[in-house]
Amino acid sequence: MKKGIGISRRDVLKAGGATATVIAVSGASAVVANAAEGPPRWAFIVDLRRCVGCRTCTVSCKAEFDVPLGRWRAVIKPVDWGIYPNNRRAFVPRLCNHCAGESEKGVPPCVEKCPEAQSGERLKMGDVRYRTGATYKRPDGMILIDMNLCIGCYKCIDACPYGVRYIDPSVKLKRPDREKDFGIGKCTFCEHRVDNGIEPSCVQACPHSARIFGDMNDPDSKVSKLIKEFNLDKNREKTTLLPQEKTVPHVFYIDPEGVLGRYKFDYKDKAKKQAEFRDNIV
Amino acid sequence: MIQLTRRNFMKFAAASGAVLATGEGMKSKALAGTVQTQTGRDFSPTTKKERQAIPTACWQCVARDSMIGFVEDGRLVKLEGHPKSIRGNGHICARGMAGINQVYDPDRILYPMKRTGARGEGKWKRITWDEAVTELTDRIKKLRDEGHPEKFIFHYGRMKASAAKLIGGLVEATGTGSIGNHTSLCEAGKWTAQELTWGGHFDNWDIDKTKFILNFGSNILETHTNHMPVAHRIMNAKVDRGVRMVTFDVRMSNTAAKSDEWIPIRQGTDMAVFLAMTNVVLNKGLYKGDGEEFLKYCKCTEKHDDTVENKVEALKKHYANYTPEWASKISGVPAAKIEQIATEYATTKPAVLIAYRGAITTYNGTDSERARMVLNSLTGNIDNPGGNCKAVGAGWASAKIPKSETKKAKDIFDGAPKGQPESYPFPTHHASHQVLPRIKASGPGTFELALWYCYTPAYANGDVQGNIDVLKDEKLLPFVVSVDPFYGDSTHYADMILPDATYLERYDWEDMVDPTQIGEYYIRQALVKPLGESRDFGDVMIEICNRLGIKTDYKTKEEYVQQSVDMTPGVKEAGGWEYMKKNGVWNDGKAKYYSYKKEVPAEAIKEAGVVYDEEAGVYWNPEKAHVTENKGYFRSKNAYKGYVATKMGDKLIAGFKPDKINKSGYMELWSQPLKDVGMNPLPEWIPAPEHANIAPDDLHLTTFKVVVQTHSRTANCKWLSEIYPQNQAWMNPKDAAARGIKDGDRIKVKSAIGEMEILAHVTENAQPGHINISHHKGHWAYGRYASGKKSPVGADDPDDANIFWKGFGTHPNWIIPNKGDRIAGYQRWNDTLVKVTKA
């Protein structure tokens, strides 16, 4: 009925139903059994054929997190080309790419530049140990922020070539010495929803199924199938933003028309890259 | 894909301990019912607690999609599409998502207010509800006692389903029939055309089953009467099934951009292309087969029982001069393109032909829609799977609404003011945009009491200055009450404001058209209690009626809705109100097609009073229609109300049941009612009078909607206006260069009635010869996000410091006159010519 792609409603329902049942039956042993399996690797696919620039994602994200005015975690950028009457228009949805970072570094620039990237707790996800920090990478690929640890140096904002991080006037830093300063915000892949077995807010919201979220480590997942069908991870030059920055994004674009190649912004200029990550209809 | 595997479950379990609590949050007490589905769930990003889920329905636009509201600690925080809705399949749009902004609009009116300063000065004092209701009741009572209940005008902007039934019904129960609406600003011409042709209005496009989508002037992917239920189906059809979509539009809307082909067309000329496409279909014989079969049900000549050959001959004769070359000169669309699209449409079966605002907001609007229906008919794409179908929606029962024994109405809703050389023979949805000009023309004493319900007459109609002049005039409008949750451009000119509940704080049964042809029953329920002292106006009307001695079986609108729901067949058996509160939606699973073919049992015409009208081929019951002197079916007032069946050969069929107009039960491509008022019974191209002497430097001004705004009621939604803080005028680089205008320049746009300033947006997406300006912006009193001004009762908001925009745009309605199309009187939004210069 719906969702040509993406986590289908039925599947989520099944997963949820299964969860409740299994927990009730066999609680802790189930979690132990998982340890050998390893964590998921979340990926986000944007199907440019389907995006109509409706901004439902933009607003659903604002609502989910009550994001202050003038800041966004998800935006839509229209791309125009050609001369009337042969002109064309397409839309490029943007969000944090939850970059893996170059393989030798293992972390994206925002984490690399964060002085507090390792200052948090030691945790385990599946059989993978990791440490949280102000900006840190979870074993499932999510790049997350812990406001309790952030010192407000804003180095991550500059480090991200995509300009997706913002200073959040509704969040105060928790560090005693910096409590007057504001914290930072960006897309979290809706970790609070995903951890509960439901899609990110903007994925649920997208009326045209242009946003697909799922686990790349599961060969049966919709994202795995799409990655295979459209050769998304082998062809990063054409399917991700700013491939030259070697951030290894995990937001992929299905882009048969070559729209990404026409979408350019001056990401080397700090003000311009930040200004580009805004949503505005003319 | 997350599948039901051990492996998967483990991942979720590992990812978060919170998963152990799955379902827990659902147990908390909901204000109303709760729903439990996986996609209908949400969690707080800060506390990680599950949010309470309540099914309800949107009202950001008239599509009224089913949705789930999420409440956290008594505050509404999130809205999502209802996953079980067959209309929406779990989808709402950005406007719907931003509905939260309506509830927590810091400029909201939270208690009744009375004007203290001069009208329009913005000075108010707080009054109690008792004072407000007493004042309103006394004024209505006085008019009733004087025998002039009709001097109370009730004019609404947005009122549908249970709200229309109850509030509209109770207003009439006070004895006034002076009730204005706003359909003449929306799509009245389209509805009237359908009433003339196939009876009851609304064509549903069966996107799920279609193979080709041909669109004239509908920005369906950004906005529409049935926006989200249709829009998501279009993209699924395109990407999943490879269905081709072609869009004719004056500018490249997002819909045109996502179509496989955008064909620019000169404003107001869609009808010429319909006529020429019909010419192609007839001359190439593309009507053979399905078209011929359907022609049996059509009236194409004066005789309803003419042979198909004669029908085809008559059409060929009428359409002979409407060649693609002829239409090309008028529309700017190449003749070969018209021929190609006509052929593609007629040979790809089934196909939908969409025509909306772009095709009808013009002098020929009503006839344009009729011309569209001829094409549907000749290709057999009527009420068939995958074609243009007779719309199906919920058929709710209604608890009893009291009626007035006498009812009087002012004759002010259906025509142009004196002195304006226009007449509208079939204003079946009224020419309500002409009400203020007509009040002015009739002078003082027309009305003593005016009440605007969810209506902003100053902003919504053409000629804004003219509207304000009337609204300010205390002689013309001695006492004005505005019922609205928000302070705005029209409440500003009221004498008393009654704070309405927003749609997220009230109860309704809802019935908007279902794209699956099944018909979805769904409800709206309060997600939170009305803020401050605001009240659903339904409750207020019940109180007023009760005070007037008019009895009701319910004390609140919620009770009325509940009683109605519990009475409705199907829903009742499913569990009635309790079921609906929990689930929000219900349907019977049966899709309805070919309703016109249904055979009517012979007993129906044997009933007492039923007569056969030879001329119309119709069995009807004059008594039932309250016709005392039978002047024949076509010419007896309201004869359509007695329609029983249509005779086709030796069969009795349901036919295309008439509504509002005495048409036969045939698909009236050839219209007897039009002939009877001296018009061409077949669609006829008559150029708009304004366009006869178009100067080389004139531009067509057209207005449009963007994807994050509805017409007049979303500009103070902060999440929408931060994306679209101001409108700019779209101009093609050629037109801009000819006037020395660069992108971002301030320009002057001048029409016959006024001049406005706005910023230019120079873009290849605009067609030469046109200037396109959206009509959501340029508010002057509607809150901080819309106008930069806090309302007189505005509260502080944490986001105040974050408002980054300084420009609020300009409303084009200041320079667009109030006019009407030549048949229905539908406002001709897009017929205005303007001169544009650099400011």
Ligand code: SF4
């Ligand atoms: S997009 Fe920017 S913030 Fe997000 S992970 Fe990549 S570098 Fe970091």
Ligand code: SF4
């Ligand atoms: S602002 Fe916070 S998260 Fe960003 S780099 Fe500095 S400490 Fe790390």
Ligand code: SF4
């Ligand atoms: S994944 Fe969540 S946080 Fe990221 S853009 Fe979507 S809604 Fe916003």
Ligand code: SF4
């Ligand atoms: S909700 Fe989907 S279709 Fe709409 S703008 Fe976002 S990604 Fe595009």
